[in-house]
Structures are given as structure tokens and as C-alpha cells.
Amino acid sequence: KNQVEQSPQSLIILEGKNCTLQCNYTVSPFSNLRWYKQDTGRGPVSLTIMTFSENTKSNGRYTATLDADTKQSSLHITASQLSDSASYICVVRKGGSYIPTFGRGTSLIVHP
Amino acid sequence: KAGVTQTPRYLIKTRGQQVTLSCSPISGHRSVSWYQQTPGQGLQFLFEYFSETQRNKGNFPGRFSGRQFSNSRSEMNVSTLELGDSALYLCASSHSGHSSTDTQYFGPGTRLTVL
Numbered sequence: 001k002n003q004v005e006q007s008p009q010s011l012i013i014l015e016g017k018n019c020t021l022q023c024n025y026t027v028s029p030f031s032n033l034r035w036y037k038q039d040t041g042r043g044p045v046s047l048t049i050m051t052f053s054e055n056t057k058s059n060g061r062y063t064a065t066l067d068a069d070t071k072q073s074s075l076h077i078t079a080s081q082l083s084d085s086a087s088y089i090c091v092v093r094k095g096g097s098y099i100p101t102f103g104r105g106t107s108l109i110v111h112p
Numbered sequence: 113k114a115g116v117t118q119t120p121r122y123l124i125k126t127r128g129q130q131v132t133l134s135c136s137p138i139s140g141h142r143s144v145s146w147y148q149q150t151p152g153q154g155l156q157f158l159f160e161y162f163s164e165t166q167r168n169k170g171n172f173p174g175r176f177s178g179r180q181f182s183n184s185r186s187e188m189n190v191s192t193l194e195l196g197d198s199a200l201y202l203c204a205s206s207h208s209g210h211s212s213t214d215t216q217y218f219g220p221g222t223r224l225t226v227l
Binding site for chain 1: 116154155156157160167168170202204212213215216218219220221
């Protein structure tokens with residue numbers, strides 16, 4: 001069964017600190033992996049997308065990595081800000097299929 | 113450019129009723145997808161419309177249906193509502209949806225509560 005597992009389920013950090021969120025998947029064949037940020041009461045917003053040949057992609061303070069061999073991805077947030085408090089969702093697309101497989105998300109809270 | 117809009121934002125219905133949700137995509141976007149988001153299951157794909165045709169469908173019962181109009185606006189209908197249908201329903205649009213790397217832009221969602 002194609003699955004996407006995210007860890008940790010929730011995370012609390014202090015403002016200014018770095019953190020790393022994990023995403024493991026079993027989706028095969030792999031097409032691409034995307035990280036979304038979802039603020040409370042809003043729809044998800046795409047942060048990064050990586051295909052098989054890419055192993056790192058940055059978007060400001062957000063850096064995503066992909067290891068297609070181990071089927072793992074991580075999202076690193078540098079110098080966290082209060083506005084980073086949100087749910088971060090990993091989404092994997094299977095080759096030849098439009099339908100995405102979503103992780104359950106990691107809820108990040110940044111405290112002042 | 114205006115983003116994806118969804119109406120209504122909040123809805124309360126009782127079991128057995130039916131409901132229609134509306135989505136207006138970003139101007140120029142022709143692909144519209146619908147998702148259900150619950151705390152227990154997370155985000156799940158419902159269906160995708162392109163040029164007034166359902167092009168992809170997720171694993172939901174036939175009570176969930178949708179349509180797309182010639183201006184790309186889309187509606188989603190749920191008939192015979194069940195308690196488990198309580199969820200945030202998200203609509204997302206993209207240019208064509210042909211490429212799996214096409215970025216989807218999500219609306220704020222419609223929060224449906226079934227009593």
C-alpha cells in the first residue's frame with residue numbers, strides 16, 4: 001500500500017531555533033514530493049517540490065531534501081519565526097497517477 | 113490576481129440532507145480538484161475536473177459528486193449526509209493539471225458540520 005508517514009506528529013520550538021521535519025514514503029514508482037505549509041483556517045500553500053533527480057530545494061528559510069534511495073525527505077526550517085507556526089504536510093505523487101498521497105502532517109508551534 | 117475562493121466558508125447540516133459547495137478557481141486555471149480534510153484521515157483526494165469533465169476520481173462513495181462549468185467554476189455535492197462527512201472541504205486550482213508538477217493553489221476551504 002502506498003503510504004506517506006511524517007514525524008514528529010507535533011513539535012514545539014523557541015523562536016530563532018532551527019528544526020527538521022521528516023517524511024518517509026513507500027509510494028512507488030515515485031514521481032515527485034511536495035511540502036506544503038497550512039496555516040490554521042487556511043488552505044495549504046506549496047513550499048517546495050522535488051522530482052527524482054533533485055536532492056535539495058530551498059525556499060527562503062525552508063530547505064527540503066530528498067533521498068530517493070531510502071525514500072526519505074526532510075524539511076529544515078532555519079531561524080524559526082512565530083509565523084512558521086502551522087501544519088507541514090508532505091505529499092507524494094506516484095508515477096503515472098494524478099492522485100496524490102498525503103502525510104498526516106506535522107504540527108509546528110513556535111513560541112516567543 | 114485573485115486567489116481561489118470557496119463559498120460558503122461554514123455550513124451546518126443534519127444527517128440525511130444534501131449540500132452543495134462552490135469553488136471559483138484562479139483566473140486562467142482550468143483544472144479544479146476537491147479534497148476532504150479530517151483530523152483522523154488527513155487530506156484525501158475526491159476528484160478533479162478539467163474542461164467540464166471529471167478527469168480523475170478518488171476513492172469516495174457515489175454520494176460525493178461534482179461538476180465544472182464552462183468558466184471553470186466548480187461545485188461539489190454531497191447527498192444523504194452522514195456524521196462522518198463533517199470535514200474541511202478544500203478546492204485547488206492549477207493551469208492544466210497535465211503535469212504532475214503543476215502547482216495547485218488551494219482555497220480557504222468550506223467547514224462542513226453534520227449534526
